[in-house]
Amino acid sequence: MAGHGQAAHRAARRMITRRGRRAAVLAGTVSAALWAGTAAGQTYAFNDVVVNGNVALEDATILSYLGISRGEAVTAGQLNDGIQAIRNTGLFASVDAVPQGGTLVLNVQEFPTIGRIAFEGNSRLSDEELLALVSGTARRVYNPANVEADALLITEEYARRGRINATVRPVLIERENNVVDVVYEIAEGGVSEIERISFVGNRSFSDARLRGVLETKQAGLLRQIIQRDVFDPARFEFDQQVLRDFYQSRGYVDMQITGADVSLTAERDAYLITFNIQEGQQFRIGNVTVSSEIPEADVADYVQAIRPREGQVYSPQFVDENIERLERLGARNGVPFLTVEPRITRNDRALALDIDYALVRGERVFVERIDIEGNNTTLDRVVRNQFRTVEGDPLNRREIQDSAERIRALGYFADVAVDTRPGSAPDQAIVDVNVVEQPTGSLSFGANFNSDNGVSLVASFAEANFLGRGQGLSFSLQAGRESQVLSFDFSEPNFLNRDLRFGFEASYTNTDNEESLYDTREFRLSPSFQFPISDYGRLGVYYAADFTEIVNVSDSASPLIQAEAAEGGLWTQSVGYSYSWDTRRSGFDSRSDFAVRFGQEFGFGDRTFIETTGMAMAQTRVLQEDVVLRATLEGGLLSYQDGRSRVTDRYFLNGTRFRGFEFAGIGPRDADTLDALGGESYAVLRLETEFPLGLPEEYGISGGAFVNYGSVWDVGDTRSLTEDDILYNDFTARATAGLTVFWDTPIGPLRFDFSEPIQIEDEDRARNFDVSVATRF
Template structure:
């Protein structure tokens, strides 16, 4: 026994106002004279139970001889019914036997006190007693033992239950279970005896149960679980068999509860045995077109290798899957061993038994209460009547999981059909929320507080359709977008979708201190149509058409004489204003072998995109982009993701020049590439790449407000080319964290955006007075915008306004990489999915805007 038996006692409580009930008298038996013939059997004291019913429980009948033994047996029989609290049997007159009974009370209510970890509804389902039943002490004891067992399953071996009985009128009682739950019993120590080949720490690392340590705070595996004890023995055996120790066995496994009942000490005694190598490895196949020579090429082991039971198991599965590709759904592969203890070798023969080819008789789909049946069936790569193919079954599973409509760990079960050559495929699904309400917030030195809200439903009306709506709002950036996609148009494998949008972006300048004023406004209104068709099982072609009207306007305060004044707004902004239309057609080629499109663990995904603008409209360019991801399953929950993306845009517009004859960048700022969070963690929105910084100068040519970024005019220009590479890996830190919905990861991001023509900037030398060599404010003519130095008095004449001295710098236009590394956490919190990234910018270039922390939060429905 791991813990002592808890024996409950029944305490009697009295409710206020109820008459006191004396303790029941002891059971008595009044012996009758021997030899009397029973003439009558009377029942006294029964209330709910009919006297005839009481008489039916005993063997006393008129005409029988009454003896002391017969009376004693009658008492035993009545108590065995568990209907009575007290019974007396006596002969009150010659031949007259009287049975006096006191009935057990009826249960009015069952109450629980002190139960915080187990809810009442869960306990009530497990106990035997219920309201309106007859109270019995044996059932109370059984219920107490059952409740304690429930707590032991949770690892609370110190839990105690004290039953109490509250007497009521009309022979009724309330049963109260007073529960002391106690702490969760932990595993204080795991001892291993008999291990010579491997250290105890190495063996403990193979077990599911872990020792209680400070670092195991979030893990639930430190709690004692008897079922896990047996599982750990199997894990030890699997480990040694994998290492070649075929004779390994666990001699004993003992769990001892500490005297305070708070912790367990587990001790394993093991025998490792000798290590074996593979001997001759052979294959015997009874399948006509499944030749042994072909199967032998699939074997990973050869004679002389260390014996590995896991490798043998994997090989059996591999041979079975290969046979499944040929239509043998129930191929039986049996590994036969011939152990030689003297040479310590293990000869192995894989026996493939004869089995008929199998055809799909039926496909059953269960659990889809919202999703329509056809949405699931169209993802199956096999149809009813097709020859069975294990690869296509697995591919069907991956495609259904990639929909994102169902919970993980989904499998397509293969069950025998109506005949030996028939198989039934059964998909047991569990739907999950497919709607998502997202709310992301952030803080930017450029835009201050940013809020992005969106709502989407990826399985609209259970038909697999996608609808979405999003709103982005900040002081300088607002947008609204609506979208819809039909993945199977007219029940054909053709995807059709579109979206409409309106985006309002406001640029700004600093005018002193930390105050800003809007310089220009960019309003884009348009729509996109999309069409997608599959080329092969793993490749898809997508086409799209985009149309947008872009209106870039500048506040009138930055115009002089009806013309944009570069000294007020910046020369590159003056080159941007105007109203233009873009009409573009594009395509994408997507190649994907991912096992799961939502949360992949292995496979590749490559996407090539090109868009050509010039099908009408006033803008002409060719934009090309490449995205690639590779997922490598390292085992034990570690999945390494290598990602790369890059792009280039080439303009076909004619070269424009400003009033000074300088060439203007032909690619509009709204068509260029930008990098920063959330794509490039560790930097602000549009935080890297070419940019123009403006700051005010004093007479010595030094910045008046310093070089604090939040006090500078910071205009990101974007680039014509960019690249971004990332390496990311999740950290499986134990089932305790997984149960909380926490998925941490580490990552490294590397990238850059570059390639714009150098804009004309205003240098500090523009404000240096040649008369005295001092940098000073100039006077700007309100009508013409011409700049002149103030007269000797220092005040600007009428018709002009002072323009403080400033300096503009063009920075960040370089292909040299920026590098950041950090730690991110995805958490399915009670208020929705939450993503937090903490990233440190390790390599930066002049002008970059690093940002340490970003977060995103939302909810699902």
């Protein structure tokens, strides 16, 4: 009996569904037969209008939609328009008009009212997410066209998330008093991931290299196991522009995508994407000149700002950077409305592009105001700080575009649109900024592992846009078997509304190494400022207060360490600066990158010292850019004028800085106890390469090789020890070579190093295998 009731209920649902569809058809019909033989010029005048069938709506409301007054003479066409106006309200399943002498009879059938909206069969999308997609709500009039449109929106959202086979069927359940429940029956289906991304016509770059620059990633034949990505039409369009930018930045100015095809496999469970490419020839920079159409702009002042010069592979990025430099120089020189027009002449015989940067007078338009919308949490000033232009300045459209890029680079917004429109006068313009905010905070719990420190538990909180002020705030706690680290960081990127970053950091570190003959406690407090001094250069200055203590020293420890521990806890104050020059830009996949860092710290108080550190890094791609070559040279030097260094101050190399050795595996040692003492000087050269292994890309596995060369030396003041009591106190070079496996895992990029010492001393601590988090340049 219960089964019979359920079958009747299902039949009722199907009947109601069919009834709803018939109602949608009836809504498009009127008893037009009554008008079929009516002459177009015939007029009517109705003394009365009778409305039948309405329940929720009053007669007067319906007559207001009709728009015809009693006794008014109307044509057949006007009457038809009035009936159509009633239909267009979307409130009626059918409208039937019957003239009876001086009376017009309107027979209407109202759509029911929605009681509730429900979803069945959904698990990947929550009810809340689905409700946000549909236009209908409870206690609103049911409209079959809107319900069908909402079902289509839900289907499209599933498709956007990779479930192309998802189906959505709206069903009505009739209640009392002309009320219906709308139920969307959903069959989600499986994920249709991207099985293959291929290219046709690419001669200069391999498929693997081109796939590497795309936002869309392929899952390969193992897509059921290794889920990488789903097809997104918007991202697919973006990827095509990324491909064009990639080629043009390498001099292929004629590159075209002649076709971009997306197809489904026969089983409809995977996408196949093919890009048809026409590369063209690679062009280099030819003659570079500067011309001026502005009398007060002296060409000689601007020529020196141009770089790079002739002979380099052409890139639109170089042109944009030169335009920016020249326009900034014009503003500094007091030349109003200076605009730079790059005039490029092709030399097909030499495969070169001659560039003339023409200084011309731009349009005389000023910025009236900057309007910002959509920032519900982020303060206006955070967005305004990304503009180099303020109200009243001459309008520079290139600077407005650059400001938009800086706003996007903040990472606070899911979407950013910056446009200009006419202002209150012909020489005024309004800049409109529309943003869509996105989450900027994170709370995480996890674990870290590396060969030096083993496993450690990590809890961290980070907020990149604290209280909507654009400030950074983070806490981190890391607890391992041998060390515990607590850190706090705060940053204000626009201190005093300037391009001046203020930072404040505090950290506490406690080591409890079971294999060491002593433990340490360290505390550091440091405020800092950082600001740009060139296109790629930044300068930072800081103050630091450090407390260090050596505790729990074993009686069998080195006499030098025991003597240092006897000094107790020491406070050190210092001031310092750091300079960095870095050509890398976020979002730009360049062929070659360079970075230089240099800094000095000056200690004062009980101990006076100078610490100098430096690092130079370079990376380039060869062999169709499939192979990466990387070189890093770094070093440090401690020089004490008053006081002496301790084991907490000196340098120790870990497995990341010098692969193939344990932490403190090389450097000065006590000749009797073999305790590592550290050194006041170190230098390391690292040469690395990274290359594909021929494995399916969806594995995320590539190979590498490396050679490391360097050393740590010079304990400084040896106190009661003699030179014979310390091993390797002078520079003694070590070298290792090895192979690396890089693996991009869901928990982060890992690297596995297999190394073999080439130069090693007897008491060094080598390590032939290392696991660490990959930090690629």
